[in-house]
Amino acid sequence: MSTPILDYLVWPNIQSGRVTWAAGENTLANPDGTVFAFAEQVADFLEGFAAVRRIVHFALILRLLQVLRSPGEGEAGLRRLHTLFTQANGSLRNAGAFCGQLCSMAPAAREANEVAEICQRLRARDSLSAFLGIHTGTFLQMVAVGYRPPEMPPYAEMER
Helix, strand or coil, X not given: XXXXXXXXXXXXXXXXXXXXXXXXXXXXXXXXXXXXXXXXXXXXXXXXXXXXXXXXXHHHHHHHHXXXXXXXXXXXXXXXXXXXXXXXXXXXXXXXXXXXXXXXXXXXXXXHHHHHHHHHHHHCCCCHHHHHCCCCCCCCXXXXXXXXXXXXXXXXHHHC
């Protein structure tokens, strides 16, 4: 059964090197099995983002979270965003609001009107596995680490 919340949190397998929902836990996991983010952290970021504008595709949200945690060797604007986040003591709600401003031109997700329900589901204490349809302990929903959705704003905008 498809719902807007399920549709938002489940995404297609894009390529190798993926962040995935961990089976049996309310976390996103890196390819090596380490925790990428807790579901509650994703909810905090989404709430901050939604305070500024309608939420965008979940792959872009994950890309932004990835940049905040580890910008890699990429563009200077991404490294600056990471530095600002760490210097501000890492408030994901504030970072979400800031990223919402940066992504003002990105199209809203179809499920953008469901942000309160999405965040409520992410904060629920029962396992996301059953809700998302993960029953075997394998990863079902995936997004590539380093994948840059086409809606990503130009890096020049991030440097401002």
